[in-house]
Amino acid sequence: MHDIRAIRENPAAFDAALARRGDAPMSSELLAVDEARRAKILAAETAQAEQNKASKEVGAAKGRGDEDEFQRLRALVADKKAEVAAMQGEAKELDAKLTDMLARIANMPADDVPDGASEDDNVEVTRWGTPASFEFAPKEHYEIPAVAAGMDFETAAKTSGSRFVNLSKGVARIHRALAQFMIDTHVDKNELTEMQTPVLVRDEAMYGTDKLPKFGEDSYQTTNGWWLIPTSEVTLTYSVAGDILDEADLPIRMTAHTVCFRSEAGSAGKDTAGMLRQHQFEKVEMVSVTHPDASDDEQKSMLRCAEGLLEALGIPYRTVLLCTGDMGFGARRTFDIEAWLPGQDAYREISSVSTTGDFQARRMNARFRPEAGGKPAFVHTLNGSGLAVGRCLIAVLENGQNEDGTVTLPNVLAPYLGGKTTLGLDGRLS
CATH class of the missing domain: 3.30.930.10 (Bira Bifunctional Protein; Domain 2)
Structure with missing residues (x-):
């Protein structure tokens, strides 16, 4: 299995190693999935923070007797909860896709391994x-x-x-x-x-x-x-x-x-x-x-x-x-x-x-x-x-x-x- 962090840091070296094995470059495809995965994780974390903030405000609105604000915040919490679950699911799917892609790529040859086709x-x-x-x-x-x-x-x-x-x-x-x-x-x-x-x-x-x-x-x-x-x-x-x-x-x-x-x-x-x-x-x-x-x-x-x-x-x-x-x-x-x-x-x-x-x-x-x-x-x-x-x-x-x-x-x-x-x-x- 390859370290996606190492690929992020030096995609050209990763593709060069693949080329030595006769394989096509993969870094751009891997990094695109990785970027989408990380974006979903960040969006889910942001929505989770908004959900947590709204949850706290629900109690305050109820304590003030502000029924309209209470109902609005309850709906917001429910929407954010669904949004978080959906984005976490998408992030999980992207993570599984990235893991499967990495698992199908051969190991990188050591520097002293001779290049050759057969x-x-x-x-x-x-x-x-x-x-x-x-x-x-x-x-x-x-x-x-x-x-x-x-x-x-x-x-x-x-x-x-x-x-x-x-x-x-x-x-x-x-x-x-x-x-x-x-x-x-x-x-x-x-x-x-x-x-x-x-x-x-x-x-x-x-x-x-x-x-x-x-x-x-x-x-x-x-x-x-x-x-x-x-x-x-x-x-x-x-x-x-x-x-x-x-x-x-x-x-x-x-x-x-x-x-x-x-x-x-x-x-x-x-x-x-x-x-x-x-x-x-x-x-x-x-x-x-x-x-x-x-x-x-x-x-x-x-x-x-x-x-x-x-x-x-x-x-x-x-x-x-x-x-x-x-x-x-x-x-x-x-x-x-x-x-x-x-x-x-x-x-x-x-x-x-x-x-x-x-x-x-x-x-x-x-x-x-x-x-x-x-x-x-x-x-x-x-x-x-x-x-x-x-x-x-x-x-x-x-x-x-x-x-x-x-x-x-x-x-x-x-x-x-x-x-x-x-x-x-x-x-x-x-």
């Missing part, structure tokens, strides 16, 4: 690991014989439709092991607080984390009104909604492993083979709530948490800074981590780490009380995948594939797999 304009900032050279043509994950024995798309389609998968045998256990490895690393090494949160949320939680009103079609809503979370960013971030935190309690760092749901609206024809893009998937999320002065450093710290997981798994990756045209609606700055998938001969996104500044905090009124005194100020919120479990499974399987169709697994997963490090052709671990 992913082609993203900037690579680092690269780790060297993609392995295979003496055979590497396959995509679902084509690897050992994986095919435990990855069933047809049965899942029979029960649920396309973009779902049934995992079994060793593949299911590797998937579970990856999630456990991620959570344990975040808790034991990265010192995040583990949370277990709902996957059904109310409108307020989706709105507060900028998933509504503009992107409702990207998520699933139940018949009784709850939303299935697209990511536990929603539940973790909204946990501080309406709070005034003590500055000494910042930062708050959380992580959760949840099932996530996305309708994949607008992705028809994209990644239809395999389990790269699913309606239901699992993700380990990281969320930080910080002091504004610390949010940029916090983003770097979160990025290292996600990168460290891939390094421990031995998965080559590259990290890119997204340009203005490829950045998400609520983000002020986003780094994507892309894992190397030899079956596709390409780097594919496995994590996004974003700072939203105070964009979400304004929507959900999350503030902190400065230790030095003064008024409560908005916190900054950040979120990042640490990591997408299904996509990490793909990376592990494709990078570990052998010419005989088996898969060699990262040693770091052995404690979670009963010491086993190979996925055999029968889909079982050994």
Whole structure:
């Protein structure tokens, strides 16, 4: 959510920021509604003062026995009361209109975010690991014989439709092991607080984390009104909604492993083979709530948490800074981590780490009380995948594939797999 006061003070800067995202200028339209709203509020306050004055004079006229003046003033009070109610109603409608307009405008990009129109304009900032050279043509994950024995798309389609998968045998256990490895690393090494949160949320939680009103079609809503979370960013971030935190309690760092749901609206024809893009998937999320002065450093710290997981798994990756045209609606700055998938001969996104500044905090009124005194100020919120479990499974399987169709697994997963490090052709671990 944007601060209308900041737009009033510098409309040109606001429009320039919108232009960097490829959006049309909005300041004049916003300020026109804001001016009309403030004019109605002022008129209502003026009429209220006149009503109050007339109300006092009614008693005086009655005490003097001036019946004509008494009746005139009573009528005036009634007229003013109706006038005040009408103008307050109009001001409320204008306020709701302004709030809705502001809620549909994307966050302003940070100064260091590169300008650009698409992913082609993203900037690579680092690269780790060297993609392995295979003496055979590497396959995509679902084509690897050992994986095919435990990855069933047809049965899942029979029960649920396309973009779902049934995992079994060793593949299911590797998937579970990856999630456990991620959570344990975040808790034991990265010192995040583990949370277990709902996957059904109310409108307020989706709105507060900028998933509504503009992107409702990207998520699933139940018949009784709850939303299935697209990511536990929603539940973790909204946990501080309406709070005034003590500055000494910042930062708050959380992580959760949840099932996530996305309708994949607008992705028809994209990644239809395999389990790269699913309606239901699992993700380990990281969320930080910080002091504004610390949010940029916090983003770097979160990025290292996600990168460290891939390094421990031995998965080559590259990290890119997204340009203005490829950045998400609520983000002020986003780094994507892309894992190397030899079956596709390409780097594919496995994590996004974003700072939203105070964009979400304004929507959900999350503030902190400065230790030095003064008024409560908005916190900054950040979120990042640490990591997408299904996509990490793909990376592990494709990078570990052998010419005989088996898969060699990262040693770091052995404690979670009963010491086993190979996925055999029968889909079982050994």
